[in-house]
Amino acid sequence: MVPNSFFSFLAVCVVSLPLSALAQVPLNDVAEARGYGTANMSLAASRGTQALYGNPASLSFDERFEMEASGTLDFAKNSYKFIGLGVADSKAGPVAAGLSYHLVSVGPKEERSTAHLLTLGVAMPFAKVFHLGVSGRQHFVRGPEKSNPFNLNAGIGVTLTEVLTLSFSGHNLINTSKIHTPRYFVLSACGDILGIKATAEMRGHFNDKKSRFTWGASLEYAFLGMLALRGGYAYDQVQKASILGVGAGFSVPTGGVHLGYRHTFGETKNNVLALTGHMAI
Secondary structure, eight states: OOOHHHHHHTTOOOBOOOHHHHHHSOGGGOOOHHHHTTTTOOGGGOOGGGGGGSOGGGGGSSOOEEEEEEEEEEOSTTOOEEEEEEEEESSSSSSEEEEEEEEEEESOGGGOEEEEEEEEEEEEEETTTEEEEEEEEEOOBOSSSOBOOEEEEEEEEEEOSSSEEEEEEEESOSSOOTTTSOOEEEEEEEEEETTEEEEEEEEEEOSSSSOEEEEEEEEEEEETTTEEEEEEEEEETTTTEEEEEEEEEEEETTEEEEEEEEEEESSSOOOEEEEEEEEEO
């Protein structure tokens, strides 16, 4: 059991989601436009606040201070949408840290529920090559089904050169509910050559007797280092669905804006449009 003092330290949030909605939209699906634009197949390429939605070890990949705001709308019948705020700092000291908040609304009008999610992550670099990170998210679930799960993510990142990055992470490692927050593991690799970021990723789901996997890849290219085009594809054995992501963004050293769209083909309808703005120092 997690101590009450730890809950206070995390400034715990309140969550309420019906089981019917959670079955289609797991609570770990919150992200931002850059992630959705790559079909969420870009963990090894994640930086700054993006690490709070993936491998927390990547919080310390670069020395930066970043703030972001995101808005997301799902066009499927479950009416999934959220707004989010995040901040990440890897410049102030030897330990990088990040914090994000999300207000989620899900379900048709007559069954609509809301969620308040708060995530805290920290990471430590070693010789600027090896990175260890951990993040926690607390939930208070209210509505037809009530629970208060706290979940933990942990990861390792290796920046072999400026060209190649490796990432391994485990998600929802404790207090797991198969519906709310299923456990999974991610192995991701990213190569960055001549401004082109290519990422290959595999996710393993081992929550029952039958192992299931998600395979995917993404590409991103930045024209003149400012105008980025990105796309990704994944096949998810859990949902038995193909997932396609496309996106674009404009960035300068002090900030930028990004647009991403993720379309799910199959029985699970989860077609998400996201807009993210960020400031960096």
